[in-house]
Amino acid sequence: MxxxxxxxxxxxxxxxxxxxxTGAVMPAMLHGERVVVWRSRExxxxxxxxxxxxxSMSLSLGSTLGEMLVCPYHGWEFGSxxxxxxIPAHPATTxxxxxxxxxxxxxxxxxxxxxxxxxxxxxxxxxxxxxGSALSPIRSMHVCADAETVALILLAHPxxxxxxxxxxxxxxxxxxxxxxxxxxxxxxxxxxxxxxGLPPIIVCKLDIAGEPLSYAGLIQPTGENTxxxxxxxxxxxxxxxxxxxxxxxxxxRDRMPVLAQSVLLxxxxxxxxxxxxxxxxxxxxxxxxxxENNRPSRAQ
Amino acid sequence: xAKTTDPVALNNWYVVAALSNLAAGQTHRTRLLGQDxxxxxxxxxSPNCAEIEAGQPVREVExxxxxxxxxxxxxxxxxxDIIDIPEIGDSGRRYIxxxxxxxxxxxxxxxxxFFDLSHFSFVHTGTLGGLNVTEVPPxxxxxxxxxxxxxxxxxxxxPKASSASDEGAEIAYQxxxxxxxxxxxxxxxxxxxxxNDIIGLFIQPRDETDCIVHSFGxxxxxxxxDAEMLHFFHEVFAQDRSxxxxxxxxxxxxMPRREIPTHSDALSIAYRRWLDxxxxxxxxxxxxxxxx
Ligand code: FES
Ligand SMILES: [Fe+2]
Numbered sequence: 001m002x003x004x005x006x007x008x009x010x011x012x013x014x015x016x017x018x019x020x021x022t023g024a025v026m027p028a029m030l031h032g033e034r035v036v037v038w039r040s041r042e043x044x045x046x047x048x049x050x051x052x053x054x055x056s057m058s059l060s061l062g063s064t065l066g067e068m069l070v071c072p073y074h075g076w077e078f079g080s081x082x083x084x085x086x087i088p089a090h091p092a093t094t095x096x097x098x099x100x101x102x103x104x105x106x107x108x109x110x111x112x113x114x115x116x117x118x119x120x121x122x123x124x125x126x127x128x129x130x131x132g133s134a135l136s137p138i139r140s141m142h143v144c145a146d147a148e149t150v151a152l153i154l155l156a157h158p159x160x161x162x163x164x165x166x167x168x169x170x171x172x173x174x175x176x177x178x179x180x181x182x183x184x185x186x187x188x189x190x191x192x193x194x195x196x197g198l199p200p201i202i203v204c205k206l207d208i209a210g211e212p213l214s215y216a217g218l219i220q221p222t223g224e225n226t227x228x229x230x231x232x233x234x235x236x237x238x239x240x241x242x243x244x245x246x247x248x249x250x251x252x253r254d255r256m257p258v259l260a261q262s263v264l265l266x267x268x269x270x271x272x273x274x275x276x277x278x279x280x281x282x283x284x285x286x287x288x289x290x291x292e293n294n295r296p297s298r299a300q
Numbered sequence: 301x302a303k304t305t306d307p308v309a310l311n312n313w314y315v316v317a318a319l320s321n322l323a324a325g326q327t328h329r330t331r332l333l334g335q336d337x338x339x340x341x342x343x344x345x346s347p348n349c350a351e352i353e354a355g356q357p358v359r360e361v362e363x364x365x366x367x368x369x370x371x372x373x374x375x376x377x378x379x380x381d382i383i384d385i386p387e388i389g390d391s392g393r394r395y396i397x398x399x400x401x402x403x404x405x406x407x408x409x410x411x412x413x414f415f416d417l418s419h420f421s422f423v424h425t426g427t428l429g430g431l432n433v434t435e436v437p438p439x440x441x442x443x444x445x446x447x448x449x450x451x452x453x454x455x456x457x458x459p460k461a462s463s464a465s466d467e468g469a470e471i472a473y474q475x476x477x478x479x480x481x482x483x484x485x486x487x488x489x490x491x492x493x494x495x496n497d498i499i500g501l502f503i504q505p506r507d508e509t510d511c512i513v514h515s516f517g518x519x520x521x522x523x524x525x526d527a528e529m530l531h532f533f534h535e536v537f538a539q540d541r542s543x544x545x546x547x548x549x550x551x552x553x554x555m556p557r558r559e560i561p562t563h564s565d566a567l568s569i570a571y572r573r574w575l576d577x578x579x580x581x582x583x584x585x586x587x588x589x590x591x592x
Contacts, residue, residue, distance in 0.1 A: 073419055099560045
C-alpha cells in the first residue's frame with residue numbers, strides 16, 4: 001500500500017483555480033511530463049502535453065486567442081479538443097487530423113485544477129478527505145523531495161502556528177482506507193490523515209491552544225525528486241490562520257532536508273509496508289515516538 | 301561527451317573560429333563534435349589545431365584550412381572540399397563576419413529554423429514578417445547533382461528585410477544547404493532589388509545538442525555601419541534562439557510522423573530525408589524511427 005504512487009487513473013492537483021486567470025497560459029510538470037495549462041476567454045480549461053505537434057515547440061510559451069491556444073513558433077491555432085484549426089502559412093487549407101496536441105483529462109474541483117495522465121477512474125478527484133468541503137487555497141510551493149516523502153513529512157509534522165508546537169509521540173492507525181496519525185500533547189492535538197492508494201492528499205485537523213483549524217496539503221508529484229505542495233484551508237479561516245500556515249509551510253520547506261532524515265519517516269514507511277500485507281491491516285495500530293531513547297513498540 | 305564516432309559527422313569540415321578572433325601567440329580553446337580542441341596561430345599567421353585530453357594537446361589535427369577568413373577543421377578524413385562560395389570576394393557586396401553565438405540545441409534544429417519561412421510573421425514580427433501576411437506561397441525543392449539541397453522560388457512579404465530596408469517589400473528567397481551543418485540564404489537586396497544579399501550560417505557543433513553559430517553577410521549595403529548591421533542580425537538571432545531552446549527534443553527527429561509538417565515545410569521534409577540518407581547520426585534522433 002502506498003500513499004503516493006503516481007498512476008494513470010487518478011486526478012492530480014496542478015494549480016489553484018485563482019492562479020489560472022482567463023486567457024492565461026502556464027507551464028507545469030506532472031510526474032516528469034511537461035504540460036501546458038491554459039484557460040480560454042470563455043473559461044474553458046486545458047491541460048495538454050507541452051509540445052506542439054508541428055515542430056515540438058513548447059506550447060506554454062504561446063498565447064490564447066479567444067477559445068484557441070496559439071503556438072509561438074508558426075502561429076498554429078488549436079481548439080479546446082487539441083485539434084489544429086488554422087495554419088497561418090496556409091489560411092485556406094484545412095489542417096490534417098494528425099495536427100493535434102495531446103490533451104489530458106482536466107477538471108476544476110474544490111478551487112483547484114486537476115489533471116489525469118491517462119483515463120480517470122472517477123469523474124471527480126476521488127478523495128473522500130476533501131469531498132464536500134470547500135478548499136481555500138493559501139499557497140503553492142515547490143519542494144525538493146519525492147511526493148511520498150513530502151506526504152510522510154506532512155503526516156509526521158503537522159503545520160502549526162509556532163515552531164515546536166507539534167505535540168510529541170504521534171500514534172498511527174488505520175481508519176477504513178485512511179491512515180491517521182494523531183499527535184496529542186499538552187498544548188493540544190493534531191490529527192493528520194491520508195487516503196491510501198490515492199494521490200497524496202494530507203488533511204490535518206489542528207486543535208491547539210483551543211483554536212480548531214483544518215488544512216489540506218495537496219501534493220503534485222512533478223519529478224522523481226520534486227513536488228509541489230498546494231496548501232489550502234478547509235472551509236473558511238481567519239487571515240491570521242492563513243498567514244500562520246503559510247509561514248509554517250516555509251519553515252517546513254527550510255527544514256525539509258532535516259525532516260527527511262527524521263526517525264518518524266522510516267516508522268511511517270514501515271506502517272505502510274505492513275499495510276501491503278492484508279492480514280496486518282486488522283491489527284494495525286501503532287505507536288510512534290519522537291524520542292531517541294524509546295524505540296517505538298508495536299502495540300498489537 | 302567524448303568525440304563522436306559518427307563518420308559522417310567526422311568527415312565534414314566545420315568552421316571553428318573567425319580568423320580575426322585568433323590573437324597571435326594565444327591559444328583559443330573550443331570544442332567540436334564532442335572533442336576539445338585548441339587553436340593557435342603560428343609565426344606565419346596560419347593556425348594550427350590540436351585535440352586536447354585532460355588539458356593537454358594529444359593529437360595534431362591534420363585537416364585545417366583558412367577560407368573566407370574563417371578557420372575550418374575536419375576531425376576525420378574529408379570526403380568533400382570546403383564548400384565553394386563564389387560570391388565571396390568577387391562582387392561589389394560587402395562582406396561582414398557576424399560573430400559567434402552559442403545555442404543550446406542541435407545543429408540540424410538551427411539549420412531548419414534558418415531556412416524556415418513560416419515563422420517570420422510570429423518570431424520576427426515587424427522585421428522579417430508581419431501578422432497581416434502569414435501565407436507561404438509554394439516553392440520548389442531539389443537535390444542538385446553535386447548533392448546540395450536547394451529551395452528556390454520562395455517569396456515572402458517582409459516589413460524590414462534588412463538593416464538597409466526603408467519599407468516593406470516582397471522578398472524573393474533561395475536556400476542552399478550544401479552540408480548538414482551549413483546553410484546559405486540568397487534574398488532580394490532591399491538596396492538593389494535586382495540582386496541578392498547572401499547570408500551564411502556555419503554551425504560548429506560542440507556537442508550533439510550544443511552549438512556555436514558562426515555566420516557572415518554578403519550585402520549590397522554601404523549605408524549602414526558594421527554596428528547597425530550587427531545589431532539587426534543580433535536582434536533577429538536572439539528571437540530565433542528564444543524558440544530554438546524551447547524545442548524538445550533538441551535532436552532533430554528523422555521519423556516522418558513524429559512531427560507533423562504542412563506544405564510550407566517542403567524544405568524541412570526534404571532536409572530530414574536528405575540527412576537520413578546521408579547516414580548522419582550526430583544531432584539527429586533516429587530512435588523514434590525504430591520505436592514507431
Ligand atoms: S511548432 Fe508550433 S506551430 Fe510550428
Ligand atoms: Fe528566424
